[in-house]
Amino acid sequence: MAKRTLYDKIWDDHYVTTRDDGSDLMYVDRHLVHEVTSPQAFEGLRQNNLKPRRVSSILATPDHNVPTTSRDINLDGIKDPISKLQVITLDENCNEFGITQFKLDDSRQGIVHVIGPEQGLTLPGMTIVCGDSHTSTHGAFGSLAMGIGTSEVEHVLATQCLVTKKQKNMLININGVIEDGVTAKDITMFIIGKIGTAGGTGHVIEYGGEVIRALSMEGRMTLCNMAIEAGARAGMVAPDEKTFAYVKDRPLAPKGELFDDAVEYWKSLPSDEGAKFDEIFNFKSEDILPQVTWGTSPEMVGSIEDTIPHSSDKNIISALNYMGLKPGTMIKDIELDQIFIGSCTNSRIEDLRVASEILKNNKISKRIKRAIVVPGSGLVKKQAEAEGLDEIFIEAGFEWRDAGCSMCLGMNPDQLNELERCASTSNRNFEGRQGYKGRTHLVSPAMAALASLEGRFSDIRDL
Amino acid sequence: MAKISNKFSGKIVCLDKANVDTDQIIPKQFLKSIKKTGLGPFLFDSWRYEDEGYLGKDSSKRTLKDDFVLNNKAFSEANVLVAKENFGCGSSREHAVWALKDFGITTIIAASFGDIFFNNCFKNGILAIQISKKNLDIIFSNQSEIKPIEILVDLVNQKIFDEKLFEENFEIESYRKKCLIEGLDEIGYSLKYEKEISKYEQKLRKERSWVIND
Ligand code: SF4
Numbered sequence: 001m002a003k004r005t006l007y008d009k010i011w012d013d014h015y016v017t018t019r020d021d022g023s024d025l026m027y028v029d030r031h032l033v034h035e036v037t038s039p040q041a042f043e044g045l046r047q048n049n050l051k052p053r054r055v056s057s058i059l060a061t062p063d064h065n066v067p068t069t070s071r072d073i074n075l076d077g078i079k080d081p082i083s084k085l086q087v088i089t090l091d092e093n094c095n096e097f098g099i100t101q102f103k104l105d106d107s108r109q110g111i112v113h114v115i116g117p118e119q120g121l122t123l124p125g126m127t128i129v130c131g132d133s134h135t136s137t138h139g140a141f142g143s144l145a146m147g148i149g150t151s152e153v154e155h156v157l158a159t160q161c162l163v164t165k166k167q168k169n170m171l172i173n174i175n176g177v178i179e180d181g182v183t184a185k186d187i188t189m190f191i192i193g194k195i196g197t198a199g200g201t202g203h204v205i206e207y208g209g210e211v212i213r214a215l216s217m218e219g220r221m222t223l224c225n226m227a228i229e230a231g232a233r234a235g236m237v238a239p240d241e242k243t244f245a246y247v248k249d250r251p252l253a254p255k256g257e258l259f260d261d262a263v264e265y266w267k268s269l270p271s272d273e274g275a276k277f278d279e280i281f282n283f284k285s286e287d288i289l290p291q292v293t294w295g296t297s298p299e300m301v302g303s304i305e306d307t308i309p310h311s312s313d314k315n316i317i318s319a320l321n322y323m324g325l326k327p328g329t330m331i332k333d334i335e336l337d338q339i340f341i342g343s344c345t346n347s348r349i350e351d352l353r354v355a356s357e358i359l360k361n362n363k364i365s366k367r368i369k370r371a372i373v374v375p376g377s378g379l380v381k382k383q384a385e386a387e388g389l390d391e392i393f394i395e396a397g398f399e400w401r402d403a404g405c406s407m408c409l410g411m412n413p414d415q416l417n418e419l420e421r422c423a424s425t426s427n428r429n430f431e432g433r434q435g436y437k438g439r440t441h442l443v444s445p446a447m448a449a450l451a452s453l454e455g456r457f458s459d460i461r462d463l
Numbered sequence: 464m465a466k467i468s469n470k471f472s473g474k475i476v477c478l479d480k481a482n483v484d485t486d487q488i489i490p491k492q493f494l495k496s497i498k499k500t501g502l503g504p505f506l507f508d509s510w511r512y513e514d515e516g517y518l519g520k521d522s523s524k525r526t527l528k529d530d531f532v533l534n535n536k537a538f539s540e541a542n543v544l545v546a547k548e549n550f551g552c553g554s555s556r557e558h559a560v561w562a563l564k565d566f567g568i569t570t571i572i573a574a575s576f577g578d579i580f581f582n583n584c585f586k587n588g589i590l591a592i593q594i595s596k597k598n599l600d601i602i603f604s605n606q607s608e609i610k611p612i613e614i615l616v617d618l619v620n621q622k623i624f625d626e627k628l629f630e631e632n633f634e635i636e637s638y639r640k641k642c643l644i645e646g647l648d649e650i651g652y653s654l655k656y657e658k659e660i661s662k663y664e665q666k667l668r669k670e671r672s673w674v675i676n677d
Pocket of ligand 1: 063
């Protein structure tokens with residue numbers, strides 16, 4: 001048989017049929033739903049008198065609009081009536097169609113991309129979709145996970161299939177060992193800096209090599225989370241023993257013999273030796289230093305040792321103008337107003353452990369107007385509290401919040417004020433993303449924690 | 464989905480930026496809408512207005528920024544948006560396409576597109592065309608406030624041209640073309656394959672029973 005990549009195998013195993021217009025129907029195993037991209041899809045179903053085809057494939061949760069304070073009063077904590085209506089609409093749609101939802105007052109509520117893996121909904125070899133671009137996160141398990149638009153959400157609800165065409169295979173290989181303090185976040189940002197935000201367009205990226213294999217599952221999720229920022233349809237890491245150990249015993253994972261059967265199948269998934277990739281990049285581990293973005297696109301990124309570049313490129317000039325930065329300024333000289341630790345990129349327990357380790361017995365700089373930490377899910381929050389991490393954060397001067405997307409995009413009240421500058425562990429530094437005229441620098445949790453102490457960026461490797 | 468005609472003409476407006484992300488096309492506060500309509504007045508909200516918009520704000524009373532091309536009266540009838548590389552990257556929000564459509568954009572031409580945005584366009588009857596750098600440069604350098612460029616699109620023959628500047632054959636997936644020309648109901652179309660889907664599910668229950676857990 002022809003040698004196949006991980007992506008080829010998942011594609012083949014989910015191919016349903018080819019429609020007579022030449023497009024393929026791909027079967028969807030799991031569908032995550034949140035309040036922002038689903039109302040119009042449910043409305044469409046109702047208009048056409050349709051129902052979700054396989055309700056058991058769906059898990060819903062509100063995450064984008066939810067407040068990260070005053071959760072004890074449930075929906076009453078949502079001050080903005082328009083946000084509230086969207087969360088209530090999700091409730092109503094889930095009730096009407098019998099969809100499982102982790103509601104606002106459920107301890108399992110959280111960011112969709114954090115709760116999928118946490119619950120064992122995300123499994124290797126699966127096709128997973130969500131009306132959200134960062135669905136690529138789930139590729140960390142060796143699944144094919146893709147963000148889709150609302151029309152596609154409606155299509156998947158009605159047919160359990162996605163109309164699609166096969167993408168190309170890209171391999172990104174990183175061998176060697178990375179320095180202490182350099183994390184999955186730095187790796188994924190480094191890659192985007194190298195291949196650009198359109199570098200992966202039309203491709204599914206598989207990440208491989210010693211550095212990737214050495215990453216924890218959390219690290220792999222961070223890595224794949226930002227595959228979309230490299231323009232790829234999906235990012236993935238081949239499943240291995242680490243993956244199986246992570247999913248074992250999770251509430252929605254198969255149990256007993258069924259689990260063993262699944263593992264046997266999962267072991268057949270990694271790309272065959274000699275399988276063909278349309279494009280291959282090899283990067284050296286020693287080139288990857290702690291990363292900081294300085295512009296308004298994730299590809300406008302450099303290392304902590306860099307200075308802001310001189311450029312005649314219009315896009316860069318306008319980005320620096322927006323960011324209030326001058327060419328030649330050292331990254332280490334950039335002073336900050338706010339710190340945000342959270343988002344589907346970096347809000348898992350491991351991220352909170354790394355950050356709290358740095359904050360222990362320290363206080364945040366007087367420069368910092370506000371520092372918040374937002375766990376990715378209610379369960380992450382609980383775990384962190386059981387480990388006493390909340391106290392470390394609070395003592396250092398951080399606000400300890402409830403789960404949600406929060407200041408990753410500020411659809412809730414957590415936003416930057418105009419011209420404020422933030423070190424953020426999220427994934428997008430787009431104009432206005434964290435607040436109107438707000439300025440975002442993307443970094444790892446370790447770099448964000450250190451920046452909170454210094455009030456400016458510094459090198460985590462000097463610690 | 465609304466049908467589009469096989470042949471049509473359009474007036475161009477050029478947005479001279481690369482990597483225009485969907486956060487710029489429609490900022491986050493407008494994603495709170497549970498409808499697909501009414502987003503046109505908020506298209507490119509923070510580039511277009513001096514103040515920050517919100518859902519329900521009366522945009523007719525807001526101060527426009529004079530340096531933003533869509534505010535230039537010369538292009539007030541434009542229905543074809545031309546941009547550079549990677550247009551529509553970032554967030555999957557279909558609200559970006561709904562806003563463009565509501566504003567009156569029917570066709571988008573760019574050097575390349577964000578994948579999800581590209582898909583979303585076709586689902587809403589907007590034609591997205593990727594053209595060569597060479598012709599894109601020709602369009603940009605001939606953009607004029609006195610006489611905006613008018614282009615002709617021949618969808619059946621996959622040709623885009625204007626009277627004298629350029630002509631290009633563009634690629635479009637056959638299924639997308641069919642959907643646009645026939646105004647197909649995509650879901651209804653896929654449901655014709657219900658038997659195949661059921662057959663697949665039966666096989667799945669046998670071979671990978673952990674996937675279907677009901
Ligand atoms: S945390 Fe940010 S990137 Fe992730 S799903 Fe929420 S808004 Fe999107």
